[in-house]
Amino acid sequence: MDNRIIVNADCGKQKISKHIYGHFAEHLGRCIYEGIWVGEDSPISNTRGIRNDVVKALKKLKMPNLRWPGGCFADTYHWKDGIGDRRKRPSIVNIHWGSTTENNHFGTHEFYDLCQMLDTEPYICGNVGSGTVQEMAEWLEYLTMPGKSPMSDLRRKNGREEPWPLTYWGVGNENWGCGGNMRPQYYADEFRRYATYCRNFSGKKLYKVACGHTEEWNEILMREAHRFMDGLSVHYYTVPGPWQKKGSATEFSAEDWFITLKRAGEIEDFIKRTEAIMDRHDPKKRIGIIMDEWGTWFDVEPGTNPGFLYQQNTMRDALVAGLSFNIFNAHAERMHMANIAQTINVLQAMILTEGAKILLTPTYHVFEMYRVHQDATLLPSHAEVATYEMNNEKIPQVSASASKAGDGTINLSLCNLHHEKEAELSCDIRGAKISGIKGRILAAGSMNALNTFEKPNAVKPSGFDDFKINRDKITVKLPARSVAVLEIK
Ligand code: AHR
Numbered sequence: 001m002d003n004r005i006i007v008n009a010d011c012g013k014q015k016i017s018k019h020i021y022g023h024f025a026e027h028l029g030r031c032i033y034e035g036i037w038v039g040e041d042s043p044i045s046n047t048r049g050i051r052n053d054v055v056k057a058l059k060k061l062k063m064p065n066l067r068w069p070g071g072c073f074a075d076t077y078h079w080k081d082g083i084g085d086r087r088k089r090p091s092i093v094n095i096h097w098g099s100t101t102e103n104n105h106f107g108t109h110e111f112y113d114l115c116q117m118l119d120t121e122p123y124i125c126g127n128v129g130s131g132t133v134q135e136m137a138e139w140l141e142y143l144t145m146p147g148k149s150p151m152s153d154l155r156r157k158n159g160r161e162e163p164w165p166l167t168y169w170g171v172g173n174e175n176w177g178c179g180g181n182m183r184p185q186y187y188a189d190e191f192r193r194y195a196t197y198c199r200n201f202s203g204k205k206l207y208k209v210a211c212g213h214t215e216e217w218n219e220i221l222m223r224e225a226h227r228f229m230d231g232l233s234v235h236y237y238t239v240p241g242p243w244q245k246k247g248s249a250t251e252f253s254a255e256d257w258f259i260t261l262k263r264a265g266e267i268e269d270f271i272k273r274t275e276a277i278m279d280r281h282d283p284k285k286r287i288g289i290i291m292d293e294w295g296t297w298f299d300v301e302p303g304t305n306p307g308f309l310y311q312q313n314t315m316r317d318a319l320v321a322g323l324s325f326n327i328f329n330a331h332a333e334r335m336h337m338a339n340i341a342q343t344i345n346v347l348q349a350m351i352l353t354e355g356a357k358i359l360l361t362p363t364y365h366v367f368e369m370y371r372v373h374q375d376a377t378l379l380p381s382h383a384e385v386a387t388y389e390m391n392n393e394k395i396p397q398v399s400a401s402a403s404k405a406g407d408g409t410i411n412l413s414l415c416n417l418h419h420e421k422e423a424e425l426s427c428d429i430r431g432a433k434i435s436g437i438k439g440r441i442l443a444a445g446s447m448n449a450l451n452t453f454e455k456p457n458a459v460k461p462s463g464f465d466d467f468k469i470n471r472d473k474i475t476v477k478l479p480a481r482s483v484a485v486l487e488i489k
Contacts, residue, residue, distance in 0.1 A: 007412065008379060012377045019065055021371065027106075031346045079139045146163050230286075238294075240298075318365065318442055325401065326415065361450070370485065395417065415483050432488065434489070
């Protein structure tokens with residue numbers, strides 16, 4: 001058999017942080033406005049202005065966290081514009097994304113209302129690019145100060161007595177680019193200055209995230225500021241073509257399919273290179289990688305605003321998601337968090353909306369199937385798999401990851417990346433006594449299979465039983481272009 005996966009079921013110490021399965025929702029295009037926030041007077045069913053259908057769908061994903069308000073938007077956002085009586089909030093122009101005017105109706109209180117509805121942790125990105133140290137310090141005071149202070153009094157005046165929970169805090173976003181075009185030495189100093197005033201008002205330690213970038217940038221930042229940070233933010237987008245012509249999200253060839261998955265898999269080299277730099281300055285591995293933007297980036301859907309980054313989502317995106325998660329799990333020691341870009345209506349989204357209509361994308365289904373890995377113990381695995389070749393380039397045909405849940409269940413996630421060939425695998429689950437397996441699979445008849453508002457259920461998971469058990473060995477037949485999860489008891 002060409003493909004062999006060995007899982008050491010009685011070993012494993014490393015927990016896979018649930019935060020690897022995190023999200024990102026920016027004030028960009030139709031993500032926040034329309035996708036999440038429709039306002040209390042909308043005919044679309046909502047609770048205090050937030051869409052009920054979207055909340056219901058996202059709750060199924062067990063979302064561990066939500067990053068907000070950006071992205072590039074974060075470094076233009078002045079939080080005081082988004083509090084108090086909505087009718088009196090000033091409008092702003094979203095300079096990075098389509099130069100649209102926003103009314104600021106979705107601000108701090110509405111964001112926390114959303115987090116509470118989703119039972120998810122906030123991860124807020126503060127403004128370094130165009131803000132001030134005082135503005136950031138005051139936002140933290142507003143959010144987390146339990147006692148009496150100017151900002152906690154303002155929060156109470158706006159209807160919130162208790163401080164909100166907050167752990168994850170980003171000190172700027174892409175400060176090498178949209179967040180101020182800084183140089184690494186300068187940002188390292190700015191990070192140290194801002195971080196000094198990010199106080200732990202609640203008594204609970206904030207997890208401060210510094211903005212990373214290239215190897216050169218990360219080297220300087222880690223050297224100069226590692227003592228002040230808990231996480232290093234890095235971004236990795238899967239873009240199959242040159243930036244000016246990334247390619248269609250839905251109309252693509254087998255070559256495009258292959259190159260997209262090759263690029264997606266290269267995230268592992270990027271993680272390894274980042275880890276090597278971190279290991280030099282933080283050998284005890286205290287600081288985590290925060291991959292707070294990742295996913296596919298294709299040309300926008302024809303006829304849509306180029307500044308809105310609205311793209312459809314196919315089986316190709318599902319395979320990118322499954323492959324990326326298998327890689328993130330394998331690096332769980334350093335990977336403290338990852339946030340897909342973005343949750344709704346932007347880039348590799350879980351949900352697309354059109355007025356009152358909603359659809360769940362193939363990527364949504366992978367997030368739902370992979371929930372089982374959240375906070376589970378990573379099982380050391382080894383894969384010897386066939387090569388998938390095209391135009392003299394090669395990638396492994398199969399990707400796998402295994403973890404053990406608190407109740408002893410072993411979950412094995414498998415991706416067959418090949419666009420047309422099935423994969424027969426033999427999986428040795430060493431050290432386990434298998435009594436039964438339940439399988440689920442996401443597969444479709446074509447590479448670019450997708451869900452549309454007319455046919456929202458064309459791609460969805462189904463039961464999977466194309467496997468045989470022989471003591472601690474399982475042989476599995478994975479169809480081409482598929483993502484499967486086996487729940488092994
Ligand atoms: O996710 C879209 C944009 O990509 C973000 O605003 C920015 O941080 C990145 O360049």
